[in-house]
Amino acid sequence: MGESQQLPLVRARGLEKRFDDLVAVDGIDFDVQKGEAFGFLGPNGAGKSSTMRMIGCVSPPSGGELRVLGLDPVKDGAQIRARLGVVPQDDTLDFELTVRENVIIYGRYFGMSRKELRARADRLIEFVQLEDRADSRVEPLSGGMKRRLTIARSLINDPEVLLLDEPTTGLDPQARHVVWDRLHSLKHAGATLLLTTHYMDEAEQLCDRLVVMDKGKIAAEGSPVELIRQYSTREVVELRFPTEPPAEIATSVDGLARRVEMLSNRVLLYTDDGDRTADGIHGRGLAPQSVLVRRSTLEDVFLHLTGRTLVDE
């Protein structure tokens, strides 16, 4: 059997989740292969956590088909969960216990012996660079440290698939980079990662492949590079204005870009040659507050697909 025909670790077809009248996940299809870092990128309420909870066997699907590790999450939940690592959106750490105790107690839920756990806990605490805090209580730790502890804890059972629901939301840039660094190192060691995020830079950094989710549906799927190539241009010229950009600008930039997007305080010009477009702007006598030439990102993909920005402006 070829690589691509391997049984996917997670497979969803027409997967649905409804809460009474609300459709949180609206018939999505995806496959996650072994060793892949697969992302769900989407704004608040897109249905990312609902999807992750179904994969984590703590939320029964309302419709469609879902297989995790070849098993049925409804019938074989305990068996699947024994082989998963879960980093939930909101930490479920015990604030009163120490860092080490948190890891050990969690390992006991998997039925591992205390002796084995002591050694593993030390290694995992070191892996997430918390060895200085191993014996301190969790409560006073920073948000980034708590997140890293949750990651360490989720690895206690040597999971075959790691589910990370917004691993870095709420962290400062430095703390995010530490988490990314740890996730990269897991990736290089061959781990299969499923993660959700509403940060396009996180998706670009970590994901081999991702789906863009919006309102419970998958709007697009591919690698970050493919998505940008397919739905955006190579570069973007951002014109910033102190107030709302004048409406007639749309016509005055005509011919300078392949596509124009008007936002509340800026205008985005999608182009393959940013510098030439920027020069053209000056040639037409437009006077924005600033002109920025940048590479296209997944944010642009999302904007193109949904007409909205990922993180509210």
Place this chain on the structure above:
Amino acid sequence: MSYALALRSYEFWLAFYKRTWRGSLATSIVNPVFYLGALGVGLGTLVNRAGTTPGGVDYLAFVAPGVLAATAMQVGTTEASWPVLGSIRWTRVYYAMLATPLGIGDIVVGHQLWMATRVATSSAVYLAVIAAFGGIQSPLAVLALPACVLIGVAFAGPMAAYAATRERDGAFVPVMRFGIVPMFLFSGTFFPISRLPVVLEWVARATPLWHGVDLCRGLTLGTITWSSAVVHVAYLLVWAVGGVALAFSTYRRRLLK
């Protein structure tokens, strides 16, 4: 549900308790000493002098098993209220457990076993204090310990089932005010229910606490009959098993959305 898995969740509660056991052990010794001192010795002197205790037993020996049973109720109820809601809303430890091989049944049973342990330890201390006050009249009194555990779960089961449906701890106030406190006062704890107006006497007879009190009293005084023991145990079992079964379903609805 499997006992091996339930014991893993039980172990969490044990680790959790290690942080607070000193305070709670002190409470479980001080409380019976105060109650038996004030009611058994203090008030008992007056009651005994009036010669009105049922069967002419010493008031301390009469009231002690009542308070013992009522304490089992209180420990069971308390352990099944804030800790259950907290495990869902505040510490979220149930969710941590659910991300592992533990399932709803293991979480419910592990926590109930823990509550039963708390009831057992505080009841054992209570029994020892009663013995020290000279309030035990029969060797059957040792059976009051398992009886207390049964009483505890008869309250902890339904209370945990209820707590898992609540959003705020304010929801416990009416349960305590209109359920636990009146039961504590009027279920034969301090005086025989035959002194109640007849309608209320029948209400009291329907409460699980009265069955617990009468069972414990029969055991510490040595006056228990087989038939009353069977009725009391069966009635308490209905509450315990029914409550735990209900908790399975309320936990599932709450945690596996």
